[in-house]
Amino acid sequence: MANNHLTGIGSESKQLATWYFTFAAILFGAQLLFGLVAAIQYVMPGFMFEVLDFSVARMLHINALVVWMVFAMFGAVYWLLPDETGIETVGIKIGKLLFWVFAAAIVVVVLVYLFIQVGPADEMSIWFIHEGREYIEAPRWADFGIVVVALGFVANLFLTGMKGKQTGIVTVLMADMIAFAGLYLCGMFFTDNISVDQYWWWWVIHLWVEATWEVYVGALAAYGLITMLGAHRKVVEMWLWIEVTMLFGSGILGMGHHYFWIGTPEYWWEIGALFSALEPLPLVAMFIHVLYDWGKTQGEQDAQGQELSVIRNKPAFTWFVLNAFGNFLGAGIWGFFHTLPQVNLYTHGTQFTSAHGHLAFFGAYATILIGMMYIAIQGTNGIKIMNHTRSSIWSVSLLSGGMMGMTVALTIAGYVQVLVSRAQMGATWAGYFDGQSGMWFAQAMDWRLIMGLVMFAGFALLAKDFLTTGKNPVHQR
Amino acid sequence: MIDPSVIRPEIALDAFLPIFVSSALVLVFGGFYVGIYTAVKVNILKKWAMPFAYLFWILTAYCLYTMGSLMHVGDFTAKALVIAAIGLLLLPHAVYYMQDRVHKENEH
Amino acid sequence: MAKRSVWSDNRFWQRSAAWITGFASVLLIWLTFDTMAQITIGTDEDLKNGVTKRVPSPTVINYKITYEMSTKRGHEVPIIGGNDGQGMSLFQEKEMFFGRDDWSEEEATELLHLGKLGSQVKNCMNCHTLLGNGAYYAPDLTKAWLDPQWGPNGSMQAMTGKNTKEEAMAEFLQNPSKYPTHARMMPNLGITAEEAKGLVAFLKHMSSIDTNGFPRNFGKIEGAVHGK
Ligand code: HEM
Ligand code: HEM
Ligand SMILES: [Fe+2]
Numbered sequence: 001m002a003n004n005h006l007t008g009i010g011s012e013s014k015q016l017a018t019w020y021f022t023f024a025a026i027l028f029g030a031q032l033l034f035g036l037v038a039a040i041q042y043v044m045p046g047f048m049f050e051v052l053d054f055s056v057a058r059m060l061h062i063n064a065l066v067v068w069m070v071f072a073m074f075g076a077v078y079w080l081l082p083d084e085t086g087i088e089t090v091g092i093k094i095g096k097l098l099f100w101v102f103a104a105a106i107v108v109v110v111l112v113y114l115f116i117q118v119g120p121a122d123e124m125s126i127w128f129i130h131e132g133r134e135y136i137e138a139p140r141w142a143d144f145g146i147v148v149v150a151l152g153f154v155a156n157l158f159l160t161g162m163k164g165k166q167t168g169i170v171t172v173l174m175a176d177m178i179a180f181a182g183l184y185l186c187g188m189f190f191t192d193n194i195s196v197d198q199y200w201w202w203w204v205i206h207l208w209v210e211a212t213w214e215v216y217v218g219a220l221a222a223y224g225l226i227t228m229l230g231a232h233r234k235v236v237e238m239w240l241w242i243e244v245t246m247l248f249g250s251g252i253l254g255m256g257h258h259y260f261w262i263g264t265p266e267y268w269w270e271i272g273a274l275f276s277a278l279e280p281l282p283l284v285a286m287f288i289h290v291l292y293d294w295g296k297t298q299g300e301q302d303a304q305g306q307e308l309s310v311i312r313n314k315p316a317f318t319w320f321v322l323n324a325f326g327n328f329l330g331a332g333i334w335g336f337f338h339t340l341p342q343v344n345l346y347t348h349g350t351q352f353t354s355a356h357g358h359l360a361f362f363g364a365y366a367t368i369l370i371g372m373m374y375i376a377i378q379g380t381n382g383i384k385i386m387n388h389t390r391s392s393i394w395s396v397s398l399l400s401g402g403m404m405g406m407t408v409a410l411t412i413a414g415y416v417q418v419l420v421s422r423a424q425m426g427a428t429w430a431g432y433f434d435g436q437s438g439m440w441f442a443q444a445m446d447w448r449l450i451m452g453l454v455m456f457a458g459f460a461l462l463a464k465d466f467l468t469t470g471k472n473p474v475h476q477r
Numbered sequence: 478m479i480d481p482s483v484i485r486p487e488i489a490l491d492a493f494l495p496i497f498v499s500s501a502l503v504l505v506f507g508g509f510y511v512g513i514y515t516a517v518k519v520n521i522l523k524k525w526a527m528p529f530a531y532l533f534w535i536l537t538a539y540c541l542y543t544m545g546s547l548m549h550v551g552d553f554t555a556k557a558l559v560i561a562a563i564g565l566l567l568l569p570h571a572v573y574y575m576q577d578r579v580h581k582e583n584e585h
Numbered sequence: 586m587a588k589r590s591v592w593s594d595n596r597f598w599q600r601s602a603a604w605i606t607g608f609a610s611v612l613l614i615w616l617t618f619d620t621m622a623q624i625t626i627g628t629d630e631d632l633k634n635g636v637t638k639r640v641p642s643p644t645v646i647n648y649k650i651t652y653e654m655s656t657k658r659g660h661e662v663p664i665i666g667g668n669d670g671q672g673m674s675l676f677q678e679k680e681m682f683f684g685r686d687d688w689s690e691e692e693a694t695e696l697l698h699l700g701k702l703g704s705q706v707k708n709c710m711n712c713h714t715l716l717g718n719g720a721y722y723a724p725d726l727t728k729a730w731l732d733p734q735w736g737p738n739g740s741m742q743a744m745t746g747k748n749t750k751e752e753a754m755a756e757f758l759q760n761p762s763k764y765p766t767h768a769r770m771m772p773n774l775g776i777t778a779e780e781a782k783g784l785v786a787f788l789k790h791m792s793s794i795d796t797n798g799f800p801r802n803f804g805k806i807e808g809a810v811h812g813k
């Protein structure tokens with residue numbers, strides 16, 4: 001096996017991947033900026049009041065999050081497809097066209113969010129301004145656009161997978177991406193019944209992040225282990241199937257943990273508690289998987305008396321290991337914290353949720369997608385062994401350290417909120433503000449802002465590294 | 478109507494922190510157990526670390542027990558927790574055995 | 586070479602993945618049918634005949650709503666039109682809503698529709714939580730209608746110069762930054778008088794949804810069940 005996966009040169013699919021990655025990285029920066037605006041507003045409520053209100057800043061923050069991740073996910077598939085199937089992606093011209101359609105649509109949506117913000121309470125606003133449903137606020141016209149783009153992407157994937165070599169990784173991705181795209185449809189309709197509304201809303205949010213996206217990450221990690229470590233495909237793919245079994249087996253019905261309090265029947269208490277309590281297990285398994293393959297391949301290398309490290313892309317591998325750990329920590333531990341109904345009754349919808357949301361999205365997705373971007377940089381620059389640079393080390397440290405600090409701050413804030421606003425005061429208006437004005441809470445919000453700035457510094461270094469590392473002589477070519 | 482014996486999301490407030498912490502520690506210790514076990518097996522860690530893996534399993538089981546009793550779980554749940562603890566003990570052994578086998582089958 | 590066992594056979598795991606996923610999905614779909622039947626919006630008939638629904642008819646705005654302990658269920662439940670003493674609704678006691686307690690099913694539905702649309706278009710969920718989901722910058726709205734803050738002893742009626750809950754809420758929603766309670770204020774979202782009416786109906790309706798006792802101990806600052 002030649003190292004053809006290390007070169008993106010000459011593959012149109014890989015070129016398209018780099019476009020997706022570039023746009024994703026820019027949106028990641030935008031996400032952090034709007035997060036900072038919202039975090040400042042917690043500390044200084046007058047900041048940009050009635051200019052760029054919290055609701056708008058937050059909507060941009062979480063939409064940029066979802067969109068950059070989707071872009072990077074598409075990009076990663078276009079990157080690995082030629083390696084896996086051994087052929088150029090089928091219909092790549094259409095793929096490229098759809099990229100521009102997608103990117104242009106996102107720009108229009110963002111401009112409307114920023115400059116129109118709210119409209120009158122009618123269907124027209126839902127069609128052309130936004131739908132006001134957390135994470136999937138995109139207006140309905142954009143929903144249809146997204147569906148078309150997603151279908152084009154899935155078609156590229158399927159046609160390529162069927163024409164070329166259909167490896168286990170590609171098979172998993174094909175099944176997973178069709179579910180991923182299909183689930184979006186559940187979030188596209190309007191209903192007057194808020195309980196029905198939220199029931200289906202969670203089909204998109206939960207079945208994305210705790211089922212389809214997790215499986216996607218499993219497939220990506222498998223690809224990464226093969227390319228970066230030269231792990232055995234047979235072993236890696238067997239792991240992948242076991243992970244799929246465990247992830248879908250627990251994650252699909254684990255959705256019950258969102259159906260405790262939205263008007264849905266009591267049986268979801270038991271179903272949600274049982275299945276979602278199992279959700280950390282596959283995350284533990286994914287963690288062992290990485291450790292195992294690393295240990296095995298390094299051990300074989302050592303046995304052959306070679307001094308070399310087995311890792312062909314240090315920065316990417318660092319992010320992949322952080323992914324295995326962060327997924328377990330953010331989704332597994334912080335998720336399990338509040339997933340039993342006894343606990344969730346008090347933590348539901350508090351800063352605690354936010355702590356989990358941040359660490360899970362960062363640990364499970366941001367990490368591995370950044371890792372993929374490094375793999376692409378290695379490929380496009382024809383690098384054999386990619387080493388760390390000073391900025392790659394600093395950026396990974398500041399980003400993950402900042403995220404950990406932010407999570408701790410939010411967890412403390414959440415704990416205050418649970419005790420004061422929820423348990424004692426029963427979630428009233430007055431109870432809410434009593435919790436918010438507590439000293440511990442207020443200080444936690446200061447720390448969150450500080451940690452946000454640390455993260456932003458980390459992002460700046462990451463961007464610098466992305467732009468410069470390709471030509472850096474520290475790498476082995 | 479719902480049977481009153483079904484679990485009710487009701488825990489004593491002063492037990493909130495211990496429940497919170499013990500349930501988190503279940504995962505932390507459980508993670509250490511599995512992590513150390515695997516690391517020793519694939520020679521990332523030296524052999525002497527193995528007893529620590531089992532020590533962490535004991536801590537996991539203890540936290541699981543604490544959590545269960547603080548939450549006043551019913552008989553059924555208690556049994557499920559015991560099975561979960563034993564399952565965790567066996568899990569990495571089974572996984573490692575399986576992996577080793579696949580490796581042997583495919584190697585060289 | 587060791588003998589091949591099922592456990593190390595890729596096809597075995599591939600099939601397990603397919604079967605388990607299929608099984609979980611089928612179970613989810615089946616539960617969805619059951620849940621949908623239970624959370625479909627009720628009718629005015631139901632209210633008149635004393636049928637308890639998890640999500641009652643929009644005409645619930647004609648009734649008095651409270652949130653009280655049900656000994657049978659072990660937590661608070663919404664009580665519509667008076668309590669039978671055991672935590673079940675009587676559907677008797679009415680309450681004026683913008684001067685009327687005879688909103689027809691059609692009118693009430695239209696009002697709720699306007700309110701729900703308004704809640705999305707004005708982006709309530711990106712500051713507040715609704716049924717506990719959303720953002721954490723402002724109070725939970727699940728039972729906002731029942732919040733003592735808006736009641737006869739709360740501060741909002743006096744502040745807005747209105748003497749009913751619904752009018753006080755509607756006034757606040759139209760000019761939120763005129764009536765701040767804290768440094769953190771709600772911004773002006775261009776809500777019209779009609780939209781405000783719809784939004785208040787939406788909030789009143791939401792407070793009548795059976796949320797399995799979330800939030801716990803609502804409004805019982807001192808008498809919290811576990812409070813010390
Ligand atoms: C990578 C995987 C995951 C991601 C990205 C993620 C992300 C999130 C986010 C963003 C929310 C907040 C949703 C909102 O805005 O209302 C949330 C809620 C929640 N998550 Fe996760 N999560 C993940 C995995 C898990 C796992 C494995 C568990 C359980 C073991 C879990 C348990 C929960 C629970 C119980 C809630 C509801 C919190 C509440 O009631 O307010 N999550 N998750
Ligand atoms: C500069 C760094 C960041 C800052 C200052 C920041 C700040 C914020 C703020 C203020 C909110 C609103 C929370 C609320 O409603 O009270 C929020 C929500 C959120 N942010 Fe961030 N954020 C940052 C980075 C990130 C990153 C890197 C991710 C994920 C990779 C992320 C994911 C989320 C999610 C999922 C939510 C919704 C949480 C929920 O509803 O529970 N944020 N962020
Ligand atoms: Fe979930």
